[in-house]
Amino acid sequence: MTDPLDRIAAALERLSPLPPAPADPHAHPGYLWQGDALTVLTRIAARPLSALIGIDAQKSVFVANLQRLSDGHAAQDVLLWGARGTGKSALVAAGVAHVQASGGALGLIEVAGDRLSTLPRLFDTIAATDRPFAIFIDDLGFDAPGDARVLRSLLEGGAQARPGNARLIVTANRRHLVPRDFADDTHAVNPRDAQDDALALADRFGLSLGFHAIDQDQYLRIVRGYAEAHGLDFDSAEAINWATRRGNRSGRIAWHYVVDLAGRAGKAIG
Numbered sequence: 652m653t654d655p656l657d658r659i660a661a662a663l664e665r666l667s668p669l670p671p672a673p674a675d676p677h678a679h680p681g682y683l684w685q686g687d688a689l690t691v692l693t694r695i696a697a698r699p700l701s702a703l704i705g706i707d708a709q710k711s712v713f714v715a716n717l718q719r720l721s722d723g724h725a726a727q728d729v730l731l732w733g734a735r736g737t738g739k740s741a742l743v744a745a746g747v748a749h750v751q752a753s754g755g756a757l758g759l760i761e762v763a764g765d766r767l768s769t770l771p772r773l774f775d776t777i778a779a780t781d782r783p784f785a786i787f788i789d790d791l792g793f794d795a796p797g798d799a800r801v802l803r804s805l806l807e808g809g810a811q812a813r814p815g816n817a818r819l820i821v822t823a824n825r826r827h828l829v830p831r832d833f834a835d836d837t838h839a840v841n842p843r844d845a846q847d848d849a850l851a852l853a854d855r856f857g858l859s860l861g862f863h864a865i866d867q868d869q870y871l872r873i874v875r876g877y878a879e880a881h882g883l884d885f886d887s888a889e890a891i892n893w894a895t896r897r898g899n900r901s902g903r904i905a906w907h908y909v910v911d912l913a914g915r916a917g918k919a920i921g
Contacts, residue, residue: 676780680751681759686769689776695759697748698741704876705869705902706738709860714746716858720783720818721755727857728806728819732826736901737862739822740789747785760817761787767802770813774805778814786813788821793852806855819856826853826861867891870900877909881920885912 673688681692700710713729720726731739747759760777762770767788777784805813813819853859865873871887878885885908893908894900913920 673776676758676777676784677782679758681747681761684760684762684766684769684773686766687772689760692759692761695744695748697744700745700749702876702880703738703741703745703902704873705865706742706862709738709862710742710746712858713742713860714749716818717746717750717757717785718753718755720785721750721757723783723816726818728813728855729821729858729860730853730856731820731822731860731862732824732853733862734864734901735824736899736903737865738902739862741902743785743787743789743820743822756782758782758784759787760784761789764788764791770802770805774813774817777817780816782816784817786817786819788819791821791823792825803852803855806852821856826859865900865902867900870894870905873902873905874908877906878912881909881913881918883909883912883916883918885909 674682674691676682676689679691681695682689683692700714703710709731713731716726716729731742733739744759747757750757760773762773770786773786806819871890874885874890890905890908893911894904897904897907910920
């Protein structure tokens with residue numbers, strides 16, 4: 652007869668299985684950081700760099716920095732900031748995929764914004780590897796300057812910084828990642844102190860790239876580029892109406908319109 656304690660232990664293991672073994676940091680293009688271990692990103696959702704229209708200057712600078720990181724050369728931590736839907740996150744994925752397709756050793760690690768406090772553990776995990784990593788934190792923002800101090804110290808100025816084979820790539824809708832409250836300036840003993848605290852995080856990124864709202868002509872160029880890449884015809888007036896009903900013109904809105912076009916045409920689109 653099986654020992655009751657053995658049966659209880661087996662039942663507990665079924666209810667709470669052991670966590671999967673950490674992923675090999677050398678074996679995959681991308682990873683998710685779970686706060687205590689790396690898991691594999693099954694696919695990096697990246698469009699070709701050529702499909703990202705209207706951000707040529709940002710593409711050139713960003714990819715050159717990624718390539719330096721991949722080659723083991725000096726590279727910057729990067730902040731990509733600006734209007735929503737303008738290609739910030741898409742450029743990160745496309746840039747990493749481009750460097751990897753060119754033979755680069757670069758790996759991507761995505762970290763959720765609520766796991767910033769575990770970044771030192773991630774840095775310890777990858778510091779001993781000889782592979783370079785882009786640490787991607789998407790859509791980051793803070794409610795108050797004090798909330799950003801953990802990340803500030805990891806970027807520069809703290810006792811423990813990120814290792815030499817890793818650089819942070821952060822996207823944000825706000826240029827300085829924290830809201831500017833001019834009432835704080837008024838109430839502060841020294842208004843300059845309040846301003847410096849609000850700007851201290853953004854200043855620690857060696858490379859800051861802005862992404863701005865686009866006009867109607869640029870929006871239609873983006874729609875045309877996506878449509879032609881997928882063999883689709885489109886009507887300019889309909890494309891403009893699509894953006895108007897959503898209250899925004901951006902690359903994301905253009906892509907959503909082209910996805911709708913493809914669906915109506917009976918085509919699959921990635």
